[in-house]
Amino acid sequence: MKHTQQPEALLVLQDGTVYRGLALGKIGTAGGEICFNTGMTGYQEIYTDPSYYGQVIINTTSHIGNYGVLNNAEQESGGVKIRAMVCNFFSNIHSRYTADGSLQEYFEKAGIVGIHGVDTRQLVRYIRSKGVMNCIISSEILDPAVLLAELQKVPDMAGLELSSEVCTQESYEQGDPESKLRVAVLDLGVKKSILSNFNQRGVFCKVFPAKTPYTELAAWKPNGYFIANGPGDPAAMPYAVETVKQALDTETPLFGICLGHQILSLASGISTYKMHNGHRGLNHPVKNLITGHCEVTSQNHGFAVKADEVMDTDNVELTHINLNDKTIEGIRRKDKPAFSVQYHPESSPGPHDSHYLFDQFIGMMKE
Numbered sequence: 001m002k003h004t005q006q007p008e009a010l011l012v013l014q015d016g017t018v019y020r021g022l023a024l025g026k027i028g029t030a031g032g033e034i035c036f037n038t039g040m041t042g043y044q045e046i047y048t049d050p051s052y053y054g055q056v057i058i059n060t061t062s063h064i065g066n067y068g069v070l071n072n073a074e075q076e077s078g079g080v081k082i083r084a085m086v087c088n089f090f091s092n093i094h095s096r097y098t099a100d101g102s103l104q105e106y107f108e109k110a111g112i113v114g115i116h117g118v119d120t121r122q123l124v125r126y127i128r129s130k131g132v133m134n135c136i137i138s139s140e141i142l143d144p145a146v147l148l149a150e151l152q153k154v155p156d157m158a159g160l161e162l163s164s165e166v167c168t169q170e171s172y173e174q175g176d177p178e179s180k181l182r183v184a185v186l187d188l189g190v191k192k193s194i195l196s197n198f199n200q201r202g203v204f205c206k207v208f209p210a211k212t213p214y215t216e217l218a219a220w221k222p223n224g225y226f227i228a229n230g231p232g233d234p235a236a237m238p239y240a241v242e243t244v245k246q247a248l249d250t251e252t253p254l255f256g257i258c259l260g261h262q263i264l265s266l267a268s269g270i271s272t273y274k275m276h277n278g279h280r281g282l283n284h285p286v287k288n289l290i291t292g293h294c295e296v297t298s299q300n301h302g303f304a305v306k307a308d309e310v311m312d313t314d315n316v317e318l319t320h321i322n323l324n325d326k327t328i329e330g331i332r333r334k335d336k337p338a339f340s341v342q343y344h345p346e347s348s349p350g351p352h353d354s355h356y357l358f359d360q361f362i363g364m365m366k367e
């Protein structure tokens with residue numbers, strides 16, 4: 001189809017700003033918190049990462065859809081988790097002989113709305129200056145005033161508990177049951193590639209729903225606890241903080257990623273805050289303060305832990321720091337075998353500089 005025939009779409013921001021473009025995906029209307037990922041690859045991993053649940057993602061890279069989709073290998077969960085997508089050039093053709101289909105068909109099947117033909121560079125600069133806000137996209141309602149009224153129904157991300165909506169509803173096991181290393185995973189929105197990183201290292205996992213009481217995790221007799229990534233506001237999850245506090249009391253090794261890092265920090269008495277516009281991309285430099293090495297990291301978060309409180313908490317050590325803005329990227333407990341990072345060492349998408357953290361956790365369990 002030529003671009004000129006494609007139906008129009010509108011993007012309306014919470015402050016009333018309107019962007020016009022063309023429809024992609026399903027014809028419809030969707031709203032959520034707007035965020036942007038600057039990664040040049042991995043759009044399907046991003047759309048299926050449960051951490052993005054409730055969010056509208058802007059892909060800033062210039063071509064989206066140009067390599068189609070793979071039904072399984074590039075999915076981080078059972079399906080698309082974003083609310084809608086914004087991009088500049090949406091490719092209606094894809095060139096990858098192994099692709100299972102086009103992104104357009106994938107979005108239509110998943111019921112995902114989107115808009116393309118938007119100047120994403122200008123839009124991202126605007127959001128970076130004004131700060132994160134909600135938005136609404138529609139390819140069926142083309143009246144900005146009506147959309148702005150609809151947008152009022154979209155809840156603010158601050159205060160939202162979303163993990164219980166995206167996590168597994170039944171616990172399940174994954175990996176080699178004969179393995180000596182057993183990790184209980186608290187599923188706050190876990191990405192598939194985190195589980196495969198454990199399985200590839202010979203770890204047998206049992207994945208528990210977000211609100212599983214600690215006693216149930218402990219009854220499985222794990223050698224370690226993994227607190228997963230996930231959507232929403234960590235401060236709205238006292239149930240998870242309680243579970244981590246009880247796990248810490250047992251001196252069993254514990255590892256957290258992203259939301260799991262925020263929950264471990266909260267369990268250690270450190271509070272979290274909502275960032276001006278978050279970190280989402282594949283090239284964020286982080287310094288490991290223990291080794292002095294710099295890692296290029298994959299990131300996706302809109303909340304962070306308070307740096308001054310990390311420095312003031314005696315039983316917590318700062319282990320990783322973001323070289324762009326000095327935000328906290330990793331901590332460890334001095335009094336417990338527990339550590340966490342704010343970024344995504346499994347990447348998927350992104351560089352593999354930080355895979356050592358999985359080995360570090362396994363080393364702790366072996367001790």
Ligand SMILES: NC(=O)CC[C@H](N)C(=O)O
Nearest residue numbers: 051229230258259302303
């Ligand atoms: N990827 C994640 O685990 C995100 C954590 C949390 N929802 C945040 O936005 O900061």
